[in-house]
Amino acid sequence: MDAESAKLLAAGISMGVGSLGPAIGLGMLISKALESIARQPEVSGEIRTDMFIGIGVTEAVALYAFVIALILIFVA
Amino acid sequence: MLNPEWGLFVWTLITFGLSVFILWKFAFGPLQRVIDERRARIQESMDAAEQTRAEAQSLLEEYKETLAQARGEAEAILERSRSAGEAAKAEIIAQSRAQAERMLGRAHEQIERETRAALQELKAQVAELTLLATEKVAARSLSEADQRRLIDEALADLDLDQLRAE
Amino acid sequence: MKRRLLVGLYLVAGLVALAILAFLPGGARAQFDVLAEFELHPIIKLPSIGPVDLSINKAVIYLWITTAVLAVCAFIISRNIKPVPSRFQFVMETLYELARRSIVGAVMKSDQASWFPYIAGAFFFVLVSNLIGLVPLPFAENHQFGFYAATANLYATLALALCTFVFTHYAGIRKHGLVGYVNGWVPSSAPPVLRQLMLLIHAISEVFRLVSLSVRLFANMLAGHSILAVFFAMALIFQNYLAAVVLQAGSIIIYLFEIFIACIQAFIFAILSAVYIGGALDQEE
Incomplete structure (x- = not known):
């Protein structure tokens, strides 16, 4: 395997594995948020705001993988 | 794509700063003001509506009270006039009864008086007639038949109608 | 009954059309490099100061x-604002109420009024910038229409995140003083050695906030535009009308999803800015 194909492979793996965790995390986060909203609809606004903050933070992990993949392809 | 683009960095700072400044100076102030104004106006109109409602309520109560009072007064007036009417009626009846009795009494008195006068006159006339008849009888000697006839004639001459007319 | 027949007829006609499309020979072979779409070439050359090349490019x-869109909106708003609002x-x-209530009002505890203009401005700027990225504008190669977003550029989002970063620490230092602010980073009850370690970790996390804030926005916009571009490119790669039709339908769905992402990312950028600035203002003791 030459270096070029190794880079591409690594980029693919980094994106794929790196999005596993955030995917699970986002699923848990949103399901819990929806549960809380269903249980207490009167504070749905606050829960939704916090949910978006959580989504932003969790999603960043997948985006790091995306950036690593980009770096592997174009920079390394 | 990941190459340093410091020019873009600087341009972003410039445009971002400009945008925030423009929005801050020209958009946020008027927006906040118009939203506050609208909120104040809604609050005001709600307060005004509440006040109007309260006023209407108090007015309604006042009207009800006045109406009840008026009704009570009308009833009192009716009662008073009814009793006054009763009293007047009773008085009138009593008065008219008294007057009728008085008139009746007067009539009785008059009738009695006139009867008495008529009897007096009758008595006088009868005496006079008797005297006349006696004179005539004394002037002529008469048979019993003549006497009877003469008395009858004298009595027939007696004008009883005159008595009744009086 | 008649209706069902009509639906069946339409279905059959559609399938026949798709089958014809599947067997038609493809169009001209065209090369479509997805990543070339994100390369920046200077359009108007301007002098560069040191490493800063001020040339005007696509981004x-x-x-x-x-900025122009925001300025026009601000101008229209300030000119004819009415108690009974028009649609615009x-x-x-x-949007203003969203920024005021759901972003600043929900997150910041104190000093809302003085930081609201920055956070709402960031919200509007990122939102408009993201949405303009989804409007086809003639700035692609050879003045073709294409999708591009300024925020799909790491150094643009880095500048935005740096503003938030600077304002966060400015707000904290102005309120608590430099020493008080840095001391507020860690609980005062911690033993001294642990305290220094925690300070170091916190300092690193502050830098990572800067990175995550910029990379989140950049990567989201870049990924969204790449997926759109890949859908268009695949139609060229397959050289088949059927594939092209199916992929265009897919690209419409992706496009709608991208509109959603553009709004959500603007919201997240603003709300995280509010969280960071609010956190610097009200440090937990």
């Missing part, structure tokens, strides 16, 4: 369009 044009004013008011 700078997009930034200026964003209603939209602006809704």
Whole structure:
């Protein structure tokens, strides 16, 4: 395997594995948020705001993988 | 794509700063003001509506009270006039009864008086007639038949109608 | 009954059309490099100061369009604002209320009024910039229409995140003083050695906030535009009308999803800015 194909492979793996965790995390986060909203609809606004903050933070992990993949392809 | 683009960095700072400044100076102030104004106006109109409602309520109560009072007064007036009417009626009846009795009494008195006068006159006339008849009888000697006839004639001459007319 | 027949007829006609499309020979072979779409070439050459090349390129044009759109909106709002809102004013008011209540009001505890203009400005700027990225504008290669977003550029989002970063620490230092602010980073009850370690970790996390804030926005916009571009490119790669039709349908769905992402990312950028600045203002003791 030459270096070029190794880079591409690594980029693919980094994106794929790196999005596993955030995917699970986002699923848990949103399901819990929806549960809380269903249980207490009167504070749905606050829960939704916090949910978006959580989504932003969790999603960043997948985006790091995306950036690593980009770096592997174009920079390394 | 990941190459340093410091020019873009600087341009972003410039445009971002400009945008925030423009929005801050020209958009946020008027927006906040118009939203506050609208909120104040809604609050005001709600307060005004509440006040109007309260006023209407108090007015309604006042009207009800006045109406009840008026009704009570009308009833009192009716009662008073009814009793006054009763009293007047009773008085009138009593008065008219008294007057009728008085008139009746007067009539009785008059009738009695006139009867008495008529009897007096009758008595006088009868005496006079008797005297006349006696004179005539004394002037002529008469048979019993003549006497009877003469008395009858004298009595027939007696004008009883005159008595009744009086 | 008649209706069902009609639906069946339409279905059959559609399938026949798709089958014909599947067997038609493809169009001209065209090369479509997805990543070439994100390369920046200077359009107007300007002198560079040290490493800073101030040339106007595609991204700078997009930034200026964003500023122009915001300026026009602000101008219209300030000129004819009415107590009974027009449709445009209603939209602006809704966004303004969203920024005021759901972003600043929900997150910041103190000093809302003085930091609201920055956070709402960031919200509007990122939102408009993201949405303009989804409007086809003639700034692609050879003045073709294409999708591009200024925020799909790491150094643009880095500048935005740096503003938030600077304002966060400025707010903290102004309120608590430099020493008080840095001391507020860690609980005072911690033993001294642990305290220094925690300070170091916190300092690193502060830098990572800067990175995550910029990379989140950049990667989201870049990924979204790449997926759109890949859908268009695949139609060229397959050389088949059926594939092209199916992929265009897919690209429409992706496009709608991208509109959603553009709004959500603007919201997240603003709300995280509010969280960071609010956190610096009200440090937990």
